[in-house]
Amino acid sequence: DAKTTQPNSMESNEEEPVHLPCNHSTISGTDYIHWYRQLPSQGPEYVIHGLTSNVNNRMASLAIAEDRKSSTLILHRATLRDAAVYYCILRDGSNTGKLIFGQGTTLQVKP
């Protein structure tokens, strides 16, 4: 799986939008972009994924650059419960199944 680059940490104020960037310049045409997050003392949880088009779900939105070399996870209104480590992961379209986690971005949300 190709490598991703994320900032180590970010801060946000409660109820403001948060944009978490991810660079993946070596992405291949069959790589899906997945985001997981890990709240303190919990296992990771799935947030969202996409291939080429922007995606929305109840948790977040995923904006994918036209060249697919970067993407942004958007939390529309951060809450204190969104404080977590956010992982951007590339997974190819084959059947391997495994996730390769990087260091992720630690998001702090200030009241």
Next chain:
Amino acid sequence: DTGVSQDPRHKITKRGQNVTFRCDPISEHNRLYWYRQTLGQGPEFLTYFQNEAQLEKSRLLSDRFSAERPKGSFSTLEIQRTEQGDSAMYLCASSQGIPPYEQYFGPGTRLTVT
């Protein structure tokens, strides 16, 4: 269905002892994964099963580590002759066998080797 469960949640053992962890996946999920996470790092893949077949093992999974999923339901991860470097959080996840293979994680078992 309450999600993926793991037992025990915490385990303290002395170096050289054997330990075994259990994971119960979401019932309709045929894929089961094991990961290891040390402090400040992202989880590292160890191995995964599709039904009872172990399809991939990381080179991180030394000879002292063995995982089983005998009936394609729960899984066990055994570590023999534990070392201090084995101290970590051991995470289990499960998924359906169809794309996007969204994985659901359990709370983990924290192992401390003294």
